[in-house]
């Protein structure tokens with residue numbers, strides 16, 4: 001009995017530590033920013049960091065909690081980014097309030113990415129094996145290519161679509177082009193704010209953490225551990241896999257919209273295979289199934305290239321070496337133990353030092 | 358009542374059941390069941406009738422097709438031929454999940470627990486379909502979530518207490534000793550609320566004292582849950598001790614059926630086992 005109680009409260013405490021970390025992260029950066037201690041390049045990184053944290057958290061839902069491999073997470077980000085931009089731009093007159101327009105764009109992005117997740121998930125998640133990896137990989141590429149030739153415009157009659165060129169949109173002369181093929185989205189009004197990004201992270205964390213410790217989350221973990229036994233227990237396997245996958249896709253869509261509405265232009269090429277792999281690297285480095293790890297890895301690895309600017313040409317080399325080192329350390333029990341001990345010692349000597357002075 | 362003085366009675370159909378169940382419809386009625394794997398006929402002409410509170414045994418040498426029968430009953434494999442009636446209902450066209458929801462639960466010869474989940478969560482997976490709330494209720498922690506989870510928690514401990522395992526509720530299932538893992542699989546299967554429980558070598562890897570405890574518990578489960586149990590087992594003490602009727606399988610076909618006493622003295626059975634013994638000792 002006692003045992004269980006302790007375990008539950010440990011889970012809850014761990015959840016709250018995660019919220020705490022995110023809020024502390026926000027406060028520290030906000031203070032640095034207000035007091036002028038934050039460089040402009042770092043300031044520019046704040047919203048992308050939020051997006052990547054959400055990307056990593058949502059991919060962890062598929063890879064860590066559901067135990068499936070997805071190689072096209074950037075595809076969902078892309079769907080969310082461009083549908084979000086179209087929503088935000090076309091509603092510019094109807095909804096003058098920027099924050100409300102941003103929230104609508106985030107929801108539209110999540111909705112469309114979720115739908116895309118459903119279209120892929122329904123046929124593929126019925127199969128056993130690594131089909132999801134292959135299909136999501138293809139999906140990422142297909143979405144990129146489709147968006148590369150998608151033209152969208154808006155005029156008083158509504159939205160116009162074309163897969164050919166700008167002229168085929170047949171808009172009124174007052175109409176404006178929102179998506180312009182390989183040039184991507186042009187003239188986006190920057191709506192995203194760091195605050196909304198943080199709120200979104202907290203919501204995603206809230207969702208995943210509560211989900212995992214409830215009936216459907218338990219079922220998903222069971223399916224991951226032993227699919228045959230889960231079926232023998234009467235768990236509708238496909239339904240729950242789909243639930244995790246679609247939710248994850250929708251979250252990636254919201255992250256995409258947040259990301260895109262932070263810039264004045266976004267091109268489809270931004271969300272390619274490399275981005276999918278980058279997010280997967282966040283998840284693997286942070287620890288598969290470890291949400292806090294995902295948050296930290298996404299943050300550190302997004303900032304790192306900026307911090308490494310002084311290495312100039314050797315930047316990517318150092319980046320790679322850091323990656324390898326982190327991978328070696330986090331996957332080695334002895335190294336982790338040593339690290340923990342050293343940190344504890346450091347903290348101790350610090351607090352002791354404080355006491356004596 | 359010891360099972361030694363159990364009498365089997367002949368039904369109008371070619372089935373024998375314990376006397377007390379003679380007027381009840383069969384819980385499981387399998388006829389002409391068979392499956393081929395490519396050219397290999399693993400099970401053929403398998404017929405069995407099990408009454409609602411019967412403890413039946415399925416024995417036979419290694420590779421006889423016993424586990425395959427379980428896999429057919431639970432639709433891990435689709436039967437090549439034959440029919441399976443569960444409580445009078447044909448399970449044709451059902452999958453593993455639906456068969457479980459219709460009332461068949463099982464354990465596995467090579468244990469299949471949810472290794473990374475706790476003992477309690479393993480049982481709660483068995484309770485999944487009796488926990489009544491959906492995803493939003495869980496995510497937003499509505500009152501119903503707490504009510505249902507509390508109920509599930511109490512029910513899980515209650516079920517674990519059959520095997521005196523309630524103190525292990527917080528342990529990770531994969532870290533349990535072998536015997537406890539086997540018992541947990543039975544608890545998880547029971548949690549799904551079956552009418553028929555299939556146990557595939559429940560005593561494998563258990564020491565003699567664990568095995569005799571298991572024998573008592575199998576009877577206790579039948580009496581408390583009022584369900585039918587079909588078990589596969591190589592431990593003849595257990596089979597002869599708890600089973601009321603026994604079917605013997607050899608090379609995929611039933612070669613004998615009857616009470617423990619009848620089976621023990623059946624020359625065909627003795628031959629099948631001796632033949633198999635010679636083979637395996639080579």
Ligand SMILES: Nc1ncnc2c1ncn2[C@@H]1O[C@H](COP(=O)(O)OP(=O)(O)OP(=O)(O)O)[C@@H](O)[C@H]1O
Pocket residue numbers: 394397399417418419420421422423424425426466
């Ligand atoms: N999926 C499969 N594909 C091909 N052959 C199979 C398959 N499953 C079982 N068999 C074969 O069917 C036969 C019966 O196997 P089964 O596992 O049912 O035996 P068993 O009676 O449970 O034996 P044991 O006592 O060793 O558990 C064996 O010859 C086995 O190789």
Ligand SMILES: [Mg+2]
Pocket residue numbers: 423424425466
């Ligand atoms: Mg077997």
